[in-house]
Amino acid sequence: MGRSLCCDKVGIKKGPWTPEEDIILVSYIQKHGPGNWRSVPTNTGLMRCSKSCRLRWTNYLRPGIKRGNFTQQEEGLIIHLQSMLGNKWAAIASYLPQRTDNDIKNYWNTHLKKKIKKCQGTMDNSCNSLSDPSGNVCHEFYNTHNKSSPLPISNMSSSTYASSTENISRLLEGWTRSSQRANPSPDQGIKCQAKVDEESCQLVPNDELIKSLIPYEDHSSSIIAWEEESSEATFFGKQQRLENNQHPPLAMLENWLLDEAPGQVDLATISTTPADHCIDGVY
DNA sequence: AAGATAGGCAACCGCCACCAG
Protein backbone atom coordinates (compact mmCIF):
# COMPACT_ATOMS: atom_id res chain seq x y z
CA MET A 1 0.00 0.00 0.00
CA GLY A 2 1.33 3.43 -0.85
CA ARG A 3 2.14 5.85 1.89
CA SER A 4 0.62 9.21 2.23
CA LEU A 5 3.22 11.31 0.61
CA CYS A 6 1.20 14.45 0.24
CA CYS A 7 4.06 16.54 1.52
CA ASP A 8 6.36 15.27 -1.20
CA LYS A 9 4.36 16.79 -4.00
CA VAL A 10 6.14 19.27 -6.18
CA GLY A 11 5.53 22.83 -5.10
CA ILE A 12 4.67 21.98 -1.54
CA LYS A 13 6.52 24.34 0.73
CA LYS A 14 8.33 23.11 3.80
CA GLY A 15 9.99 24.76 6.72
CA PRO A 16 8.86 27.39 9.18
CA TRP A 17 5.53 29.07 8.73
CA THR A 18 5.55 32.76 8.05
CA PRO A 19 3.19 35.16 9.82
CA GLU A 20 1.52 35.78 6.46
CA GLU A 21 0.78 32.09 6.05
CA ASP A 22 -0.54 31.97 9.58
CA ILE A 23 -2.93 34.81 8.89
CA ILE A 24 -4.17 33.14 5.73
CA LEU A 25 -4.77 29.90 7.60
CA VAL A 26 -6.43 31.61 10.54
CA SER A 27 -8.64 33.63 8.24
CA TYR A 28 -9.73 30.52 6.43
CA ILE A 29 -10.52 28.63 9.61
CA GLN A 30 -12.31 31.66 10.95
CA LYS A 31 -14.59 31.43 7.94
CA HIS A 32 -14.99 27.70 7.55
CA GLY A 33 -13.99 26.21 10.84
CA PRO A 34 -11.28 23.61 11.30
CA GLY A 35 -11.62 20.28 9.58
CA ASN A 36 -11.63 19.08 6.00
CA TRP A 37 -7.93 19.81 5.95
CA ARG A 38 -7.51 18.46 2.48
CA SER A 39 -9.38 21.38 1.07
CA VAL A 40 -7.46 23.98 3.04
CA PRO A 41 -4.40 24.26 0.77
CA THR A 42 -6.62 24.28 -2.29
CA ASN A 43 -8.96 26.94 -1.00
CA THR A 44 -6.38 29.16 0.61
CA GLY A 45 -3.64 28.91 -1.97
CA LEU A 46 -1.22 27.96 0.74
CA MET A 47 1.65 25.92 -0.62
CA ARG A 48 1.41 23.56 2.31
CA CYS A 49 0.07 20.06 2.57
CA SER A 50 -3.09 19.43 4.54
CA LYS A 51 -1.22 17.73 7.32
CA SER A 52 1.02 20.69 7.74
CA CYS A 53 -1.99 23.00 7.96
CA ARG A 54 -3.64 20.83 10.56
CA LEU A 55 -0.49 20.61 12.65
CA ARG A 56 0.10 24.32 12.45
CA TRP A 57 -3.42 24.95 13.65
CA THR A 58 -3.52 22.39 16.42
CA ASN A 59 -0.03 23.03 17.72
CA TYR A 60 0.25 26.74 17.34
CA LEU A 61 -2.64 28.78 16.10
CA ARG A 62 -5.68 27.36 17.77
CA PRO A 63 -7.12 29.63 20.46
CA GLY A 64 -6.51 28.84 24.09
CA ILE A 65 -3.01 27.49 23.73
CA LYS A 66 -0.75 28.41 26.58
CA ARG A 67 2.88 28.83 25.74
CA GLY A 68 5.98 29.27 27.78
CA ASN A 69 6.86 27.97 31.20
CA PHE A 70 5.21 24.90 32.50
CA THR A 71 4.01 25.32 36.06
CA GLN A 72 5.09 22.95 38.77
CA GLN A 73 1.57 21.57 38.81
CA GLU A 74 1.65 20.91 35.10
CA GLU A 75 5.05 19.33 35.45
CA GLY A 76 3.84 17.05 38.21
CA LEU A 77 0.78 16.13 36.25
CA ILE A 78 2.85 15.27 33.20
CA ILE A 79 5.26 13.17 35.20
CA HIS A 80 2.48 11.26 36.84
CA LEU A 81 0.46 10.76 33.70
CA GLN A 82 3.55 9.68 31.83
CA SER A 83 4.24 7.13 34.50
CA MET A 84 0.79 5.70 34.00
CA LEU A 85 0.21 6.17 30.30
CA GLY A 86 3.69 6.06 28.89
CA ASN A 87 4.46 8.20 25.88
CA LYS A 88 0.82 8.71 25.00
CA TRP A 89 1.26 12.41 24.54
CA ALA A 90 -2.14 13.01 23.05
CA ALA A 91 -3.77 11.34 26.02
CA ILE A 92 -1.63 13.30 28.43
CA ALA A 93 -2.40 16.50 26.56
CA SER A 94 -6.10 15.90 27.02
CA TYR A 95 -5.57 16.63 30.70
CA LEU A 96 -3.75 19.83 29.96
CA PRO A 97 -6.12 21.46 27.49
CA GLN A 98 -3.98 24.54 27.13
CA ARG A 99 -0.95 22.52 26.12
CA THR A 100 -0.44 20.63 22.92
CA ASP A 101 0.82 17.10 22.72
CA ASN A 102 3.81 18.38 20.82
CA ASP A 103 4.60 20.87 23.56
CA ILE A 104 4.33 18.24 26.24
CA LYS A 105 6.40 15.82 24.24
CA ASN A 106 9.10 18.43 23.68
CA TYR A 107 9.06 19.45 27.31
CA TRP A 108 9.37 15.88 28.38
CA ASN A 109 12.22 15.14 26.02
CA THR A 110 14.17 18.30 26.71
CA HIS A 111 13.51 18.97 30.40
CA LEU A 112 11.83 16.25 32.37
CA LYS A 113 13.84 13.37 30.98
CA LYS A 114 17.02 15.09 32.08
CA LYS A 115 15.66 15.91 35.49
CA ILE A 116 14.62 12.34 35.99
CA LYS A 117 17.98 11.10 34.85
CA LYS A 118 19.67 13.53 37.17
CA CYS A 119 17.50 12.53 40.06
CA GLN A 120 18.00 8.90 39.24
CA GLY A 121 21.61 9.31 40.23
CA THR A 122 20.87 11.03 43.50
CA MET A 123 17.90 8.94 44.48
CA ASP A 124 19.26 5.53 43.69
CA ASN A 125 19.27 4.55 47.32
CA SER A 126 15.69 5.46 48.01
CA CYS A 127 14.24 4.49 44.69
CA ASN A 128 16.05 1.77 42.91
CA SER A 129 14.21 2.09 39.68
CA LEU A 130 12.88 5.46 38.73
CA SER A 131 11.82 4.10 35.46
CA ASP A 132 10.11 0.93 34.54
CA PRO A 133 11.43 -1.08 31.61
CA SER A 134 9.50 1.07 29.17
CA GLY A 135 11.00 4.23 30.57
CA ASN A 136 8.05 5.29 32.66
CA VAL A 137 8.78 7.17 35.82
CA CYS A 138 8.18 5.57 39.17
CA HIS A 139 5.66 7.12 41.50
CA GLU A 140 8.21 7.83 44.18
CA PHE A 141 9.83 10.30 41.87
CA TYR A 142 6.55 11.96 41.18
CA ASN A 143 5.58 12.13 44.81
CA THR A 144 8.93 13.52 45.83
CA HIS A 145 8.77 16.30 43.32
CA ASN A 146 5.12 17.04 43.46
CA LYS A 147 4.99 17.31 47.21
CA SER A 148 8.19 18.85 48.32
CA SER A 149 11.11 19.88 46.25
CA PRO A 150 10.33 22.53 43.72
CA LEU A 151 11.84 21.48 40.51
CA PRO A 152 13.67 24.40 39.02
CA ILE A 153 11.84 25.44 35.94
CA SER A 154 14.14 26.87 33.41
CA ASN A 155 13.27 30.12 31.81
CA MET A 156 12.10 29.18 28.41
CA SER A 157 12.83 32.08 26.23
CA SER A 158 10.40 32.67 23.46
CA SER A 159 11.86 32.56 20.05
CA THR A 160 11.69 35.45 17.69
CA TYR A 161 9.12 33.64 15.70
CA ALA A 162 7.06 33.03 18.76
CA SER A 163 6.93 36.73 19.28
CA SER A 164 5.56 37.12 15.82
CA THR A 165 2.90 34.59 16.53
CA GLU A 166 1.86 36.56 19.53
CA ASN A 167 0.48 38.94 17.01
CA ILE A 168 -1.53 36.09 15.60
CA SER A 169 -2.73 35.31 19.08
CA ARG A 170 -3.92 38.84 19.50
CA LEU A 171 -5.64 38.57 16.18
CA LEU A 172 -7.26 35.39 17.38
CA GLU A 173 -8.31 36.91 20.65
CA GLY A 174 -10.22 39.54 18.77
CA TRP A 175 -11.67 36.86 16.59
CA THR A 176 -12.85 34.68 19.44
CA ARG A 177 -14.39 37.63 21.22
CA SER A 178 -16.31 38.70 18.18
CA SER A 179 -17.24 35.13 17.40
CA GLN A 180 -18.66 34.61 20.83
CA ARG A 181 -20.93 37.54 20.30
CA ALA A 182 -21.83 36.63 16.80
CA ASN A 183 -24.64 34.25 16.11
CA PRO A 184 -23.21 31.81 13.61
CA SER A 185 -25.25 30.74 10.67
CA PRO A 186 -26.89 27.37 11.30
CA ASP A 187 -24.79 25.32 8.95
CA GLN A 188 -21.57 26.98 9.95
CA GLY A 189 -22.33 26.55 13.60
CA ILE A 190 -23.06 22.89 13.22
CA LYS A 191 -19.99 22.28 11.17
CA CYS A 192 -17.85 24.08 13.65
CA GLN A 193 -19.30 22.28 16.59
CA ALA A 194 -18.87 18.87 15.10
CA LYS A 195 -15.41 19.37 13.78
CA VAL A 196 -13.68 21.40 16.37
CA ASP A 197 -14.57 19.27 19.30
CA GLU A 198 -13.08 16.16 17.87
CA GLU A 199 -10.56 17.23 15.36
CA SER A 200 -9.03 20.33 16.61
CA CYS A 201 -9.19 20.98 20.27
CA GLN A 202 -8.63 17.59 21.80
CA LEU A 203 -10.34 18.91 24.81
CA VAL A 204 -12.27 15.91 25.91
CA PRO A 205 -10.31 13.83 28.36
CA ASN A 206 -10.42 10.10 28.30
CA ASP A 207 -13.26 9.33 30.63
CA GLU A 208 -11.99 5.87 31.39
CA LEU A 209 -8.81 7.26 32.79
CA ILE A 210 -10.68 9.83 34.81
CA LYS A 211 -12.79 7.07 36.22
CA SER A 212 -9.72 5.09 37.06
CA LEU A 213 -7.97 8.07 38.54
CA ILE A 214 -10.70 9.72 40.52
CA PRO A 215 -11.81 7.85 43.56
CA TYR A 216 -15.03 9.81 43.81
CA GLU A 217 -18.19 7.84 43.74
CA ASP A 218 -20.05 10.50 41.88
CA HIS A 219 -17.50 11.21 39.18
CA SER A 220 -19.61 9.57 36.54
CA SER A 221 -22.50 11.90 37.09
CA SER A 222 -20.20 14.86 36.84
CA ILE A 223 -18.78 13.60 33.61
CA ILE A 224 -22.17 12.81 32.20
CA ALA A 225 -23.36 16.26 33.11
CA TRP A 226 -20.33 17.69 31.43
CA GLU A 227 -20.88 15.62 28.32
CA GLU A 228 -24.49 16.64 28.12
CA GLU A 229 -23.50 20.22 28.39
CA SER A 230 -20.71 19.74 25.90
CA SER A 231 -22.98 18.24 23.32
CA GLU A 232 -24.75 21.50 23.10
CA ALA A 233 -21.72 23.68 23.39
CA THR A 234 -20.46 25.54 20.41
CA PHE A 235 -16.77 25.72 19.84
CA PHE A 236 -16.41 29.22 21.11
CA GLY A 237 -18.61 28.69 24.07
CA LYS A 238 -16.57 25.71 25.02
CA GLN A 239 -13.38 27.53 24.35
CA GLN A 240 -14.39 30.34 26.63
CA ARG A 241 -15.34 27.87 29.30
CA LEU A 242 -11.94 26.27 29.02
CA GLU A 243 -10.25 29.60 29.26
CA ASN A 244 -12.16 30.13 32.46
CA ASN A 245 -10.99 26.74 33.71
CA GLN A 246 -14.49 25.40 33.62
CA HIS A 247 -13.63 21.93 32.56
CA PRO A 248 -15.25 19.70 35.14
CA PRO A 249 -13.37 16.47 34.63
CA LEU A 250 -10.07 18.26 34.41
CA ALA A 251 -10.88 20.52 37.30
CA MET A 252 -11.85 17.51 39.34
CA LEU A 253 -8.67 15.77 38.42
CA GLU A 254 -6.57 18.81 39.17
CA ASN A 255 -8.26 19.43 42.47
CA TRP A 256 -7.79 15.89 43.46
CA LEU A 257 -4.32 15.57 42.08
CA LEU A 258 -2.82 18.81 43.21
CA ASP A 259 -4.67 19.80 46.33
CA GLU A 260 -3.79 17.66 49.23
CA ALA A 261 -7.15 17.94 50.81
CA PRO A 262 -7.89 15.66 53.69
CA GLY A 263 -9.65 12.48 52.85
CA GLN A 264 -8.43 12.42 49.30
CA VAL A 265 -6.42 9.53 48.11
CA ASP A 266 -2.73 10.02 47.66
CA LEU A 267 -1.47 9.38 44.20
CA ALA A 268 0.97 6.87 45.52
CA THR A 269 -1.90 4.75 46.70
CA ILE A 270 -3.28 4.44 43.25
CA SER A 271 -2.26 1.16 41.84
CA THR A 272 1.04 1.17 40.10
CA THR A 273 0.42 -2.02 38.27
CA PRO A 274 0.18 -1.31 34.58
CA ALA A 275 -2.91 -3.40 34.13
CA ASP A 276 -4.85 -1.10 36.40
CA HIS A 277 -4.25 1.77 34.07
CA CYS A 278 -4.67 -0.14 30.90
CA ILE A 279 -6.93 1.71 28.56
CA ASP A 280 -7.97 -0.07 25.44
CA GLY A 281 -4.97 -2.27 25.76
CA VAL A 282 -2.42 0.49 26.06
CA TYR A 283 -0.81 1.80 29.18
C1' DA B 1 34.79 39.27 18.27
C1' DA B 2 34.35 34.98 16.18
C1' DG B 3 33.81 30.20 15.94
C1' DA B 4 32.22 25.94 18.27
C1' DT B 5 28.97 23.60 20.86
C1' DA B 6 24.66 22.62 23.24
C1' DG B 7 19.87 23.14 23.99
C1' DG B 8 15.12 24.08 22.69
C1' DC B 9 11.43 23.77 19.77
C1' DA B 10 8.72 23.87 15.36
C1' DA B 11 7.91 21.03 11.81
C1' DC B 12 8.27 16.82 9.24
C1' DC B 13 8.08 11.72 8.54
C1' DG B 14 6.10 7.43 8.68
C1' DC B 15 2.96 4.34 10.62
C1' DC B 16 -1.60 3.26 12.08
C1' DA B 17 -6.68 3.39 12.64
C1' DC B 18 -10.90 4.58 10.94
C1' DC B 19 -14.34 5.21 7.53
C1' DA B 20 -16.77 5.59 3.20
C1' DG B 21 -17.46 3.61 -1.16
Added chain:
DNA sequence: ACTGGTGGCGGTTGCCTATCT
Protein backbone atom coordinates in the same frame (compact mmCIF):
# COMPACT_ATOMS: atom_id res chain seq x y z
C1' DA C 1 -14.39 -8.15 2.61
C1' DC C 2 -11.48 -5.06 0.38
C1' DT C 3 -9.35 -0.65 -0.93
C1' DG C 4 -8.08 4.07 -0.96
C1' DG C 5 -8.37 8.42 1.37
C1' DT C 6 -7.90 11.01 5.43
C1' DG C 7 -6.66 12.35 9.92
C1' DG C 8 -4.21 11.30 14.33
C1' DC C 9 -0.20 10.18 16.77
C1' DG C 10 4.61 9.34 18.27
C1' DG C 11 9.36 9.61 16.95
C1' DT C 12 12.79 12.21 14.85
C1' DT C 13 15.12 15.90 12.46
C1' DG C 14 17.05 20.21 11.55
C1' DC C 15 17.10 25.06 12.26
C1' DC C 16 17.70 28.85 15.35
C1' DT C 17 19.34 30.87 19.51
C1' DA C 18 22.10 31.05 23.59
C1' DT C 19 26.17 29.97 25.82
C1' DC C 20 30.88 28.75 26.04
C1' DT C 21 35.77 28.94 24.70
